[in-house]
Amino acid sequence: MLKIKRDKYRKARGGTSKFLNIYCAKCKDFLLTYQKDDPGPLKRLYLDRIFEPEELTKWQEIGNIKDVPNLICSNCKTVIGTPYVYEKEDRNAVLLNPHNFIKKLKK
Numbered sequence: 001m002l003k004i005k006r007d008k009y010r011k012a013r014g015g016t017s018k019f020l021n022i023y024c025a026k027c028k029d030f031l032l033t034y035q036k037d038d039p040g041p042l043k044r045l046y047l048d049r050i051f052e053p054e055e056l057t058k059w060q061e062i063g064n065i066k067d068v069p070n071l072i073c074s075n076c077k078t079v080i081g082t083p084y085v086y087e088k089e090d091r092n093a094v095l096l097n098p099h100n101f102i103k104k105l106k107k
Contacts, residue, residue, distance in 0.1 A: 002051050002106075005035060019051070019106035024073035024080065025099065031073060031080060032056050033106060042103055044086060044093040045071070059083075065092050073100075 004017045020042070022031045033052040034045055047059045047068070059068050068083035071094050080101050081094035 002033065002035075005049065020103045021106050022080075023102045023104065024076060024078055025102050026078045027073060027076040028102070029073055029075040031071070031101065041098075042096065043098075044095050045081065046086070047092045047094070059092075068092065068094075
């Protein structure tokens, strides 16, 4: 069972959260589970909000964003997103290509 992270970022976005499963749009392969804290479109994934799989949760421990690899579908090798620093909040994130992923509410 996943537990929602309750911190200053969640409170700044209205205090509502949901878990999303992210899939590759090309081959429909599961990529990750993500905690989304606000309404609106999914433009980026903050590294500290990725919950599954374990190899992606380890990205939170990488100090330099330049050492984080692109988010790539392991099945079809499509690039889903590229790592960058979201300067407004000085947080490590992955900028998503909106045409390369599908999101579904996790039940």
